[in-house]
Amino acid sequence: MIQNTQTNKHSLGALTGASKCDHYYELHFATGEIAHFYVLADGIFRLLIDPEQNFSENQVANIQLAQFDNTAFTNSQVRATNDSLIIHTGNYQIIFGQNPAVLSIFDESLHHNRMRQSQPLEFSENETREFLAENQNEFFYGGGLQNGYFSHKGHKIAIKHDQITGKGGVIMPVPFFWSNAGYGELRNTTAAGSYDFGKTQRGVTVLAHQDAVFDTFYLLGTTPKEILQRYFTLTGKPMLLPKYALGLGHIGNFCTTLWQPSHAQERNASKIGNNYYTRTKDENAASGKASLNGEENYQFSARALIDRYHAMHFPISWFVPNYGEQPENEQALSFFNEYAQTQGVHPGFWHQGEVDLPEKTDFTYTAADEAAQDTAKLQSESQKERPLVLADSGTAGMQKNAALIFGDVGGNWDNITNQVAGLLGANLSGQPLVGAAVDGLQGGGNAQINVRDFEWKSFTALLFNFDDQGNFSKNPFAYNKKITEINLAYLKLRQHLASYIYTLNERAKSGELILRPLFSEFPDERANYTAQFGNEFMLGPDLLIAPITNGREDKNGDSRKDNLYLPGKKTLWIDLFTGKKYAGGKVYNNLTFPLWHLPVFVRGGSIFDWNKRDFLLYPQEQSEAISYDDDGTIAASNSYTTKICSKVEQEKLVVTIAPTEGNLTKKFVEQPTSLTIMCDSYPDAVTIKINDQVVPVEEYGSLAAFNHAHEGIFYNTNYGLDEFKKYHKNTQTALQIKLAARDITATEIEITVRNFNYGKNVLVHEITSGVLPSPKLPAVDSSKISAHSFELAWPHESAVQIEINNLLYVGITGKSFTFHELAPNTRYIIRMRYAIRNKVSEWSDLFGVITKHAAKDYAIENIEVTSNCDSKENHPLSYLTDLKLASEWQTSQTVSPEQPLELTFSFEKVEKLSRMVFVPRNIDHNGDPLVVSIAVSTDGENYTTYADHLQWKADTKNKVVGLRDVRAKKVHLTIYQSSGPIVAAREIIFFRAKR
Template sequence: MIQNTQTNKHQLGALTGASKCENYYELHFATGEIAHFYILANGIFRLLLDPTQEFNENRTELIQLAQFDHSAFERSQVRATNDSLIIHSDKYQIIWAQNPAVISIFDETLHHNRMHQSLPLELSNDGTTEFLAENKNEFFYGGGLQNGYFSHKGHRIVIKHDQITGKGGVIMPVPFFWSNAGYGELRNTNQPGIYDFGKSTPGTTILTHQDKIFDCFYLLGSNPQEILQHYYTLTGKPIMLPEYAFGLGHIGDFCTTLWQPSKAQERNACKIGNNYYIRTKDQDAASGKASLNGEENYQFSARAMIDQYHAQHFPLSWFIPNYAVQTNNVHALEFFNDYALNQDVQPGFWHQSETELPAKTAFTFTDAQSANHDAKQLQGESHLTQPMVLAGSGSTGMQKSAALIFGDIGGNWDNITTQIAGMLGANLSGQPLVGAAIDGLQGGGNAQINVRDFEWKSFTPLLFYFDDQGDFCKNPFAYNKKITEINLAYLKLRQHLTNYLCTLNKQARDGEPIMRPLFSDFPDEKANYTSQFGNEFMLGHNILVAPITNGREDEQGNSRKDNLYLPGKKSMWIDLFTGKKYAGGKVYNNLLFPLWHLPVFVKSGSIFDWGKRNFLLYPQEQSETVIYNNTASANSENGASFTRISSQVKNEQLRVTIEPVAEEVPDAFKEQPTELTIMCDSYPDRVTIKINDQIVPVQEYGSIDAFNHAHEGIFYNVNYGLDEFRQYQKNKQSALQIKLAKRDITTTKIEISVHNMQYGKNVLVHEITSGVLPSPKLPAVDSSKISAHSFELAWPHNSAVQIEINNLLYVGITGKNFAFHELTPNTRYIIRMRYVIGNKVSEWSDLFGVITKHAAKDYAIENIKVDCNYASKENHPLSYLTDLKLASEWQTEQSPSHEQPLELTFTFEKVEKLSRMVYVPRNIDHKGAPLALAIAVSSDGVNFTTYADNLHWKPDTKNKVVGMRDVRAQKVRLTIYQSSQEMLAAREVIFFRAKR
C-alpha cells in the first residue's frame, strides 16, 4: 500500500478476494475497501467502490437503472489465474490484476485492450483519482460544453459550471468522456472534477472528482456512435424537437427595457418606427418603456417586434418576451401568447424555478434543474406532442428533456471559432441539440461579423437572437439593407433544410451527433481527430461548413480563406452556392468568398429533401438516405414517418429509387406530388420513370416556364441555382428536373433511370508527374517569421506549387512565398514541395522541417494565489483574475480611491524569474479600467520593494504590459488608487516567466 499521511491519500491495495453475488461481483482489497462490479449489458459495466460500504445503487438521479435486468450479469463467467481475476462478458474480458489492483478491458475480437489503468485508484476523504494509460494515437472527447475545445489530448478540463460563457467557460459540465480507442467513462457524481488528458503527465490520463465514492460506468464500443448509444441507454435519449424549433427564434426583455431618443449616427442606435433610440437605465432620460402588448408604448412592445419581423419578410418561428425577468403578469403573458399564435409564432416563457406556465405557452427557457419538470408539464398539454424546453446550462442527462442554448460577447471573430469547438464538444458529450446566440448576448456592433455569424449558425441545430441584454440591437435587420437581404437569404435556405435537421434530430437519438468533427465521417485521417481543422464541421453526413473566422479581405472586400480542408481522397465536394467541384483529401488556399457567400460544401452522393418532397441529389457511386418527416401524428417517442431513397451510378447510368413512405401518415398528407432535382454536367440520353413497376410516360419540356406550369414533366435546366441567392450570382449549374403528379406516397414506389449520366467525372483525376518540370530546390524559411501558429515559405520562381505538410497536400498556392497559419505551437512540420502546371506536377523536393515556437501561454505561470482587500461581485470572483481564461471577468463592488487603495497580492508556488506582467482589461466597454497604480515585488514573500510607482494607464481596452525582465519574486503586489467609473475590473492578470 502506498499512503500519503499528510493528505490522507492512499492507493487501492492488492485484490485479495472476489465472489459472485446476486447481481454483482464483490471485490475485496488489502486496504480494507470493498467494491461491487456490475455487468449491466454488453459493453456497459459499473464499478462502485464505497468507503462507507452502503452501496446505494441509486445514489444519484443521473442514471436510469430500472431498464436493466440481470441477464448480462448471469451470462458472464469468471475465472482466476495466479495474478488476476478475469470476468468474461460477451466479447470483453474485464481483467483485474491482483497486485497492483488495476483494471483493464480486453476486446477479444480486436485482440487488444480497450482501456487500461496505469495505477490503482487513489482514494481519500476528499475525492478519488483514476489513472489511465494513453496510446500515442489516442484522442479524447467529452466533458460537456467546454467552450473553445472539443479535442482534449494534452489538455486539462474542469467538470464544473463556472458562469463563463466565452472561451474556456464550462457551460455544461458532464462527467463523461470517451476515447477513440473504443471506450468511455461516465462518473455517477454531481461533484466537481478535473480531467487531465496527458497535460501534466504525458501518456497518462488522470481523472479526479471531489467524491469519496468511486462510481464509474465503463462504456465500450467500436465507434463513437456505439459509445454515445450506451451513454443514452444510461441517461436517456435526446428529445425530438417540434418542427418550429428549427426556425428563427427571438429572445428579449419586453418587461423592463427603457428606451432613450438618439440619432442615427450613434453606433448603437436602433431604428424603431421612423426614429432612433438607444437603451438606457436612466428613467429620467427614457421616453419609452418596453411592454408585452403595448401597455406602455406599442412600438417598444413584444407584439411590435413580431410585426417588425414580418414587415421585413422574416418568418419568425418562436419568441420569448420576458428573458431574465420573472414576471408575474400572467394575464398579459396569456394575452401576448394569443397574439403570437395568431401570427404563427410559438410563444415561450422564461423562468428560473419550477412554476405553472401561462396558458398557451408552447415552450420554456429555464435552468437545468427545472428542465425535466417543464418537459413533463408541456407534455401534459393535449395539443403539444413534442415539447420544447430550452436551458441555459445543463448537466448529465439533460438531453432527454431540453436543448442547450447560450449567449456570449458578440462582435468578436474569436467567438466564432470558440463556439464551433464548444458546440462540437457538446455533441460529442451527448447533447446534440445546442445553439449559440447570433452576434452574442452582449457586445456586437460589427456588421461584418454579425452577418458572418448568422450565416454559419444557419447550419447549427438552433438559430436565435438574444436581445435587450447589451447596447446593440440583436435582430437580422439591425444593419443596412445589404446585410438584411443576406440574412433573409440564409433564413430561407435554412427553411429548405428543415427536414434535414429533423432527420438529424432523429438520428441523434441513436448516437449520431448533429454537428460533428471531420473524423466522424472520415475516421482514417489522423488530422481530423485534432483541432487542426476544428474551425470546420459536418452537419450530418452530407454538409461541410467552414465558417469565415477572421477579417482578412482582398481589395474588393471578399473574405480570404486559407487552410480549408476537404477530407476524403475518394470524395468529391460541391460548393452549395456555385456548384464548383473540389477533390477531397486536399487543403485549399487563396479562396475568396464575397460577403454573401459562406463556404458550404455538399459531399457527392448526398440526397436531400429540399422541402415538400422536392428531393435534391448529387449523384456519385452508391448512396442511400432515410428522410424523416414531422407529421401531425408524430411524437417524441415514436418519431415520424420516413422515406427511404437510394441512388446508384454505374456505367454512366443512374438509378434512383424512392420507396413508399413508412409508418403512419395522416390522410391529409397522403396525396402529395414528388419533385427531383438531379445535379449533372451534361444532357442525358434517356430518362425512364416507373411507378409501382409500371413505366409512366412523362413529357420533356424545353422551357422553365412550361415545366413550372406542368403537373408532370422533365426539364434539363442549364441555369439552375438556389433561388434565394439569384441576386448575387448568375446560375451556372446544370440539373435534370423531374415533376410527378400527386399520388398516395404510402403506396407509391418510384424508380427513375437516367442514361449517360455525367457528374464530376474529371474532378477526381490524379495529377500526372512530368519529367519536363524540374524538381524544386528546398524553399527558404525565414526564421524571423516563424511564430507559435505560423511560418512562411519562399521559393525562387513565381509559379504555382503544391506543398505537403505532415502528409497533407496544400493546393491553390501561387507566387514566390506563402504564409501558413492556424498551426500548433511547438510542433515539428515535415515539408516538401513540387511545381504544378494544369494537371501536371514535378517530382517532390527533398524533405525538410520547421518547428513552430512555444505559445506565449506556455510561459504563463499557473496556480497563482491572489488576495484582495476589496469584495468581489457575485459571479465575478477573485479566482477569475488568474484562471488564464480571457472570457472570465473579475469585478469589485466599488471603485478604489487614494484614501482607500485596492491591493492585489499575487503569490506564486515558488520563486519565479519573471519576464512581464499583462493586465487584460474589460473589453466590452471602458468601465473598471485601472488609472493610477503602483507595483511592488517580494522575493521572500514577506518584504516588498517598489518596482514601479506612479503608473498611469489610459481607460481603454488595450492590454497593459509591464516589463519585469530578470525580476525574481514569490509575490507581486498591485496597489490601485483609481479606476474608471464605479468599479475595478479585469479579464486577467497574467505573469510570464522568463524563457529558458
C-alpha cells in the same frame, strides 16, 4: 499500501479476494476497500467503491438503472489466475490485476485492450483519482460544452459549471468522456472534477472528482455512435424537437428595457418606426419603455417587434418576451401569448425557480435543474405532446428533457471558432440539441461579424437572437439593407433544410451526431481527430461548413480563406452556392468569399429532401438517404420514412424512391414528387418506372412550361438557389423531374438516366511530368516563425503544391506563402512540388520547421491571489488569474487614493519573471485601473517597490509592465483610481522568463 501521510491520500491496495453475489461481484482489497462490480448489459459495466461501504447503488445522477435486468450478470463467468481475476461477458474480458490492483478491459474480437488503468485508483477524504494509460493515436472527447475545445488530447478540462461563456468556459459540464480506442466513462457524481488527458504527464489520463466515492460506468463501443448509444441507454435519448423549434427564435426583455432618442450616426442606434433610439438605464433620459402588448409605448412592445419581423419578411418562429424578468402582470403575458399564436409565433416563458406557467405558453426557457419538471408541466398543463424546454446549462441526462442554448459577448471573430468547437463538444458529449445566440448577448456592433455569425449558425440545430442585454440590437435586420437581405436568404435556405435537420434530430436518438467533427465521416485521417481543422464541421453526413473566422479581406472587400480542408481523397465536394467542384483530400488556400457567400460544400452522393418530397441529388457512385417525418406528436406510430437510393455505374444513373413506410395521415398519402438531379451535360435518355411500369413523361424546353405542367422533364442550364440568384448568376446544370400526386405508401419510383456525367473530371490523379524540374532550395525564414505561423519561400514564381505532415496544400502561387492556424511547439515535415494544371513535378527533398512556444506556455499557473475588496458574486477573484480571457473579475465596491485596492499574487515558488500583463474588460471600460503601483517580494514578507504610481489609460489595449530579471515569490499590486465605480479585469498574467 502506498500512502501519503501529508495529504492523506492512498492508492488502492492489492486484490485479496472476490466472490459472485446475487447481482454483482464483490472485490476485497488489502487497503480495506470493498468494490462492487456490475455487469449491466453488453458493453456497459459499473465499478462502485464506497470507503464507508454504504453502497447506495440506486443513488445515481440522471441515470436510468431500472431498465437493466440480471441477465448479463448471470451469464457472465469468472476465473482466477496467478495474478488476476478475469470476468468474461460477451466478447469482453474484465481483468482485475492482483498487485498492482489495476483494471483493464480486453476485447476478444479485436484482440487488444479497450482501456487499461496505468496505476491503482487513488483515494482521499474528499477526492478520488483514476489513472488511465494513453496510446499515441488515442484521442479524447466529451466533458460537456467546453467552449473553444472539442478534442482534449494534451489538455486538462474542468467538470464544473463556471459562469464563463467565452473560450474556456464550461457551459455544460458532463462527467462523461470517451476515447477513439473504443471506450468511455460516465462518472456517477455531481461533484466538481477535472480530466487531465496527458497535459501534466504525457501518456497518462488522470480523472479526478471531489467525491470520496468512486462510482463509474464503463461504456464500450467500436464507433462513437455505439458509445453514445450506450450513454443514452444510461441517461436517456435526446428529445425530438417540435418542428417550430427549427425556425428562427427571438429572446428579449420587454418588461424593463428603456429607450431614448438617438441618431442614425450612432453605432448602437436602432430604427424603430421612423426614428432612431438607443437603450438606456437612465429613466430621466428615456422617452419610451418596452412592454408586452403596448401597455407603455406600442412601438417598443413585444407585439410590435413581431410585426416588424413580418414587415421585414422574416418568418419568426418562436419568441421569449421576458428574459431576465418575472412579469408582474401574468394577464398581460397571456394576452401577448394569444397574439403571438395568432401571428404563427410560438410564445415562450423565461423563469428561474418553480412557477406556474402562464396561459397559452408553448415552451419555457429555464435553468437545467428545472428542465425535467417543465417538461412534465408542458405535457400536463398545456397538453403539449412534444414540449420544448430550453436550458442555459446542464449536465448528463439533460438531453432527454431540454435543449441547451447560450450567449456570449458578441462582435468578436474568435467567438465563431470557439463556438464551433463548443457545439461540436456538446454533440460529442451526448447533447446534440445545442445552439448559440447570433452575435451573442452583449457587445456586438460589427456588421460583418453579425452576418457571418448568422450564416454559419443557420446550419446548427437552433437559430436564435438574444436581445436587450447590451447596447446593440441583435435582430437580423438591425443593420443595413445589404446585411438584412443576406440574413433573410440564409433563413430561407434553412427552411429548405428543415426536413434534413429534423431527420438528423430523430437519428440523434440512436447516437448519430447533428453537428459532426470531420473524423465522424472520415475516420481514417488523423488530422480530423485534432483541432487542426476544428473550425470546420459537418451538418449531418452531407454538408461541410467552414465558417469565416477572421476579418482578412482582399482588395475587393471579399473574405480571404486559407487552410480550408476538404477531406476524403475519393470524395467529390460541390460548393452549394456556385456549383464549383473540388477534389477531396486537399487543403485549399487563397480562396475568396464575398459577404453573402459562406463556404458550404455538399458531399458527392448527397441526397436531400428539400421539403415535401422535393429531392435534390448530387450523384456520385452509390448512396442512399432516409428522410424522416411525423405528425408532430410523440407517438412513434405516427412517424414515417422515405428511402431514396442513387447509383452511378458506367455513365448510367439509377435513382430509386421506395414506398413511404409508416403511418401517414390520409390527407398526406397522395403527394407529388419532384427531383433535381445535378449533372454536367445533357443525358441521352430518361426512363421513369412507377411500380415497374414505364410511364411516359414529356420533356419541356422552357422552365415556365415545365413549372405549369403536372408531370414533366426539364434540362435546366440555369439552376441555382433562388434565394441567392441576386448575388450569383444561376449557372449550374440540373435535370429536373416532376411527377403527379400518387399514393406514396404504395408507389415505388425508379428513374434511369443514361449518358450521365457529374464531376468525373474532378477526381483525377495528377500526372508527374519530367519536363517540370523539382523545386530547389525551398526555405523557411527563421525570423518569420511564430507559434502559429511560418513563411515558406522558393526561388521561382510558380504555382506549387506543398505537403505538410502528409497533408496536401494547394491553391498556392507566387514565390512565398505564409501558413497560419498552426499548433505551437510542433514539428512540421515539408516537401514541395511545382504544378501546372494536372501536371506536377517530382517532390523536393523533405525539410522541417518547428513552431515556437505559445506565449501562454510561459504564463505562470496556479497563482493564489488575495484582495482587500470583496468581489461580485459571479465575478470572483479567482477569475483574475485563471488564464481564461473570457472570464471577468469585478470588485463590488469603489476604490480611491484614500482606500486603494490591494491585490497580492503568490506563486508556488520563486519565479524569474519577464513581464506582467493586465487585460482590460471587453464590454466597456468602466472599471479600468488608472493609477497603479507594483511591489515585489522574494520571501513573501518583505517588499520592494518596483513601479510607483504608473498612469494607465482606460482603453482596449493590454497594459504591459516589464519585469525582466525580476525574481519574486509574491507581487503586490495597488490600484488607487479606476475609470468607473468598480475595478474590473479579464486577467492579470505573469510570464516567467524564457528558458
